[in-house]
Amino acid sequence: MTTAALPDVFTSLESEVRSYCRSWPAVFDRAQGARIHDTAGRSWLDFFAGAGALNYGHNNPHLKRALLDYLERDGVTHSLDMSTAAKQAFLERFEEVVLRPRGLDYKVQFPGPTGANTVESALKLARKVTGREAVVGFTNAFHGMTLGALAVTGNSMKRAGAGIPLVHATPMPYDNYLGGQTPDFLWFETLLQDSGSGLNKPAAVIVETVQGEGGVNVARPEWLRGLAELCARHEILLIVDDVQMGCGRTGPFFSFEAAGITPDIVCLSKSISGYGLPMALTLFRRDLDLWAPGEHNGTFRGHNPAFVTATAALDFWRDDALEKQTLAAGERIGRALAELAQEYAPLGAEARGAGLIRGLAFDDPGTADRIGAAAFERGLLVETSGPRGEVLKLMPPLTVTTAEIDEGLALLADAVRAVVPKTTAA
Template sequence: MRIFENYESRVRGYIRAFPVIFEKSYGSILTDTMGKEYIDFFAGAGTLNYGHNNDNVSNAMIEYLKSQGVVHGLDMATKAKERFLESLVYGILEPRNLQYKVQFTGPTGTNAVESALKLARMVKGRSNVVAFTNGYHGLSMGSLGVTGNTFYRDEAHISRSNVSFLPFDGYMGPDINTLDLFRKLLNDNSSGLDLPAAVILETIQAEGGVNVARPEWLAELAEICHEWDILLIVDDIQVGNGRSGDYFSFEESGIKPDLVTLSKAIGGGLPLALMLMRPDLDQWKPGEHTGTFRGNNLAFVAAAENFKYWETNDLSEAVKYKGGVMKEELEKIAAKYPELEANVRGRGMIWGLEIPEKGFTSEVSSLCFEKGLVIELAGADDQVLKFLPPLIIDEETLRKGIGIVDEAIGEILEQKEERLKGEFVC
């Protein structure tokens, strides 16, 4: 690991939690240079919904390259982009009765968020945006402005102006409707809340701790936005692309956002980000918002292959079934160790196991890694173990991975008990 320690920036993060050199990957398994295998409950932070080195995707990309297909095309028309748009429109949007224009932004999720914020402010002629507690939308300046975690929000690199934070669903407890506060602020001319151009949110806050907004809360939020002429932006970068069990995470609520940001899994493991917008909102002048790598043709090829998974309901049903397995097994763990006061929450195939004791989840993640499982943390204090396996993981491997977590928790608690006994004897 010396080359990384000596020459890669201190800003590197995941390498510290998972300190090996990975060499191969396939499906839901990572393999390091020593040949040790790890079950992947991280999936590239949700980028690898369809697994590592998906055969269909790899073969399609190889054939495209062998045919001398265009790799870099800015926003020029290419055959790969044509096929991508046809697959997206006819395979994903139209079956869901969604009418959106598509804008290809820069290659990462934060580029899509920046585009959405910029367009919303331009169209509405207002600058204020409402975001939510525990929200995460990226780390470039505009995206960081609507991201809640103070770890990222240093005065040296953030513009705090023109963003108002409100409590997310459940933030004040299960019996309080946080949208009552939003309505009150909008109706009060002296509240200090400038009429927003847009509201931005994740329907399931992934990095924020796997906080799930209820469908009825989302429906009411959409109603408020419509009533006050506020654009509703859904950030579906991590929990879209099938992660919730539906292709879009907002489908269950029945809402139709004005703008949707997508990235991560849509590129099949390659950089790709885009924004969906209501056709009447497409008010850009040609070239007014641009980027060198907004036309990743290999990612178009990969994405078009992955859209085939949604030609039937098979994957959706599989995600919901395996999500049920995850929920059941995690609730068993929470019940098995009542002293942890653990909380289980999630939807589809994103689940969180929250353990309030400071530092406990870090110990669990580290021991799981030793035992052959890659799992990351979420939440403001890293108090949540975030379960984010590839959607295509088989049930046996899924259960094995959850079993490793159970085993790790048991061993850590046993070690703590032994230490306490030793202290008592002394």
């Protein structure tokens, strides 16, 4: 596929901070389902899905119809945190479809439009409730680009962008970070129990059940259960950052369901609106709701069009059909990646993932980047992740069809073999 040069305005006027557009030199114009098109008429299968913000695909017709109906009747679009019919409908549907069936007695906070907003509110609330400052995060974690979220993020390049010391956060080894050489939480528990360790008792622990940006690192259910038990023993609040892995990405609506744990605080964003509209939720135990009115606020925490599409998106969760479909699709992709990993084992290839978050890692970080570029040329959007960009990351919409999966896997395999010939892999 031949790509044209981007219009000058993107390089002459837009900041150098831009990133995704550097990997995908196209001017995208329209999209539907798992396919996106540019202004020149070329199309790509989208196995990126807005970094997980489009779990139901581009312009899902059910969500689009609800949004257009709302806008056409002059529904309120902006309302800060005023009570609106759109917010009421979302809260009632969310309780009915998500919280009540799972026995989750959470309060719901609308902290602002992004994942970083929900993480910041979770950290602030944990500190307010406990009166403690320290928070424990994990190696290779990613929680957002604002200062509090960056403090519990592992990536050194992103942390350096803060320009100031990032304090009150301590990293601990994520599951299998040490290659199974030590028992789970030996270091963490020892520091908590030793008055000479220098670790202040944390207000909270924040964790991703699957580290997406960190390299598609999947925590074992038993590790997550052990972490929840450790937090309970030491009266530390457990925050699960489900911004990218929630809303069905790993199969169940919440990614922590498979581990059988109940976090004290949950962060949701990305696909909670279902349509790519900015929206975030912070969920927490009722007894933790110690906020004073207006103590944490923001101009865009009442984005009603997002409430409308979020309400419509919850129709996908009235039964377990989407969960089963996601798990089956994930297994299909997982098998194909495992075959590629075996073929390229001499290069350290490794298949990773759960549900419809999948990765193919290589020892040489440049390999994943070159494969991603070759995939783009062939009509497939995939991104890279990991501390060195060494993991090719696949996140198709949950509504992707079997035919689209097979098409995307064929394009990916062709890209891999073009970049890494078999003679090199042998």
